[in-house]
Amino acid sequence: MSFDKFIKAQEQLAILLHEVDKTLANKNRTLINWRISQVHSGSIHLTLEGMPQDQITPSQISEVIKTVERGIVTILEHPIRPKYFSDRALESARSLAILKKRDEFMVQLGFDSRCIDLNQALIANVDEIIGRxxxxxxxxxxxxxxxxxxxxxxxxxxxxxxxxxxxxxxxxxxxxxxxxxxxxxxxxxxxxxxxxxxxxxxxxxxxxxxxxxxxxxxxxxxxxxxxxxxx
The missing domain is CATH 2.40.50.140 (Nucleic acid-binding proteins)
Structure with missing residues (x-):
């Protein structure tokens, strides 16, 4: 994966997290800051984790991660909009799947979570959810x-x-x-x-x-x- 594509993957993953964070908290702004905590070379393995800060608890960070993971699984199985997924979040998930189609890489949210599966079924289902x-x-x-x-x-x-x-x-x-x-x-x-x-x-x-x-x-x-x- 080229450096430009790596940056693109990082940007799209950040947008996905921020969008779910905003919708989950029912706010017009994000509450949690995210950072790259680990990158493995070879086939890119990108790990992001939430940064605890004032009034943000680890459980809130965990809830965002679980919501994203459950949402991705839902989209992979059915063309159904997951709860708390805005159109922009769906488009970012789709962009990540397109990047993976071209280059092999893995995405993980926090050290204790599983890798997010991004395959071509996600692209087709997002297209159907968002519509023409x-x-x-x-x-x-x-x-x-x-x-x-x-x-x-x-x-x-x-x-x-x-x-x-x-x-x-x-x-x-x-x-x-x-x-x-x-x-x-x-x-x-x-x-x-x-x-x-x-x-x-x-x-x-x-x-x-x-x-x-x-x-x-x-x-x-x-x-x-x-x-x-x-x-």
Whole structure:
């Protein structure tokens, strides 16, 4: 396995753990930090473990691990969404299975848990669970964060209410503008990819506009003047 693929596997496993952690805790943010605790050479054997911290008990870490393990077993056997598995968690599990299809590696969560089996049945069942995807021209609004140009240029736009993000794929010539909009509220237009339930999961960026900041918005008095309420 190449270094890039190893990093990809690590990223996807972290996303899977974080998504289950958030859903299990019914929070918009992750509660547990995870780290690579062991890597064996040869066929890659990747072991991650949760880091105990304030207000996080070992039993909570164990519950996340067990939930992920049970969920993977469920997906391998049937095209049924496991409890606490978001679409993003399912997609990460699918990505791990695709990586394993190309390169032999094993994933283990903590030293006392068993290795997670990732085979081709998982890919097919995740596709059936998530369903078909649709594309149309549309707009995504939210706060622009997490610019990544290490591979295909991408940034994420986060919904202020749900904290869910949409992947935004952009051409390199837009990078300077996008950097200026970092951590600001934007409206992104382009070809949107959505699931059957209408949830937007990605967009190929054609244009991006910045929402006015609070300091740039007119006051109530100015609005009255704009509407013709004063002479």
């Amino acid at each position: 995807k649709y594309q149309s021209f549309g707009t995504v609004e939210g706060v622009l964060k997490a610019i990544d140009v290490s591979r295909k240029p991408i940034f994420r736009v986060y919904n202020l209410l749900t904290n869910k993000s949409v992947k935004c794929y952009f051409e390199p010539n837009l990078l300077d503008n996008i950097k200026e909009y970092l951590e600001k509220r934007v409206s992104v237009s382009g070809i949107v990819t959505s699931r059957e339930d209408g949830e937007k999961i990605g967009i190929k960026v054609e244009s991006i506009d910045l929402f006015p900041q609070k300091k740039d918005l007119p006051t109530i008095e100015e609005m009255i003047g704009i509407l013709g309420g004063s002479n």
